[in-house]
Amino acid sequence: MQRNSMAYQVLVFLLLGILLPFVMIGAMQKGSEKSDNYVRNGRLTECTVVSVTRLGSASSIQVEYVDTAGKTVRAKATLNRSSYTVTPGDKIRAYVLSSKPGEVFVPAGAGLKALTYGMVAVIALAGWIVPIRYFLKQRRSGDD
Numbered sequence: 001m002q003r004n005s006m007a008y009q010v011l012v013f014l015l016l017g018i019l020l021p022f023v024m025i026g027a028m029q030k031g032s033e034k035s036d037n038y039v040r041n042g043r044l045t046e047c048t049v050v051s052v053t054r055l056g057s058a059s060s061i062q063v064e065y066v067d068t069a070g071k072t073v074r075a076k077a078t079l080n081r082s083s084y085t086v087t088p089g090d091k092i093r094a095y096v097l098s099s100k101p102g103e104v105f106v107p108a109g110a111g112l113k114a115l116t117y118g119m120v121a122v123i124a125l126a127g128w129i130v131p132i133r134y135f136l137k138q139r140r141s142g143d144d
Contacts, residue, residue, distance in 0.1 A: 007134075014127060014128075014131055015127075016123065016126070016127045017123070017124050017125075017126065017127010017128050017131075018124075018127060020123055020127070021120050021121075021123055021124040021127070024119075024120045024123070025120060028116060028117070028120075031080075031108075034105070035080065035105070035107040035108065037097070038095040038096075038097060038105040038107065039095060039107055041097055042095035042096055042097045042105070043068070043095065043096055043097075043098070044093055044094070044095055045065045045066075045093070045094060045095075045096055045104070046065065046091055046092075046093055047063035047064065047065040047075070047077065047091070047092050047093070047094050047104055048063060048064050048065070048089065048090070048091055049061060049062075049063050049077070049086045049087065049088050049089060049090040049091075049092065050062045050063055050064050050074065050088060051088055052086055052087060052088060060076070061076070061077040061079060061086060062074060062075070062076060062077070063075055063076075063077045063092065063094070063104055065094075065096065065104065067096075067101060073101050073102070074102075075096065075101065075102050075103055075104045076102060076103050076104070077092070077094060077103075077104045077105075077106070078103065078104070078105045078106065079092070079094075079106045080105070080106055080107055080108040092106060093106070094106045095107070
């Protein structure tokens, strides 16, 4: 019974150690492509927070900015910074694409990216430690 339990744990941790990190890295890459697009092709503009609607742990943030024609535009803001807590009247600097004037984007900082990649590394390592320990234990018990 002990052997089957350990084999199950190895299977679960291998799946988590291999599949989950790849899925997380893929999702992070997609987010990075979006961020790169805004930074590369967008215009950095100063925005004023108009409203913040909290829905559990998520927030819907509306901002206003002045476009290149001098018109005030209301837009939905995506703030990819863990340290941002905004209230109406706050000023933020965000990127806006000319093709999407109704959306502004604040990219994640280097610290948040490093923290996220670190978490993926820890998950991957944890997924490999248990199987390696299992195989070493099996090898030692086979030597007896």
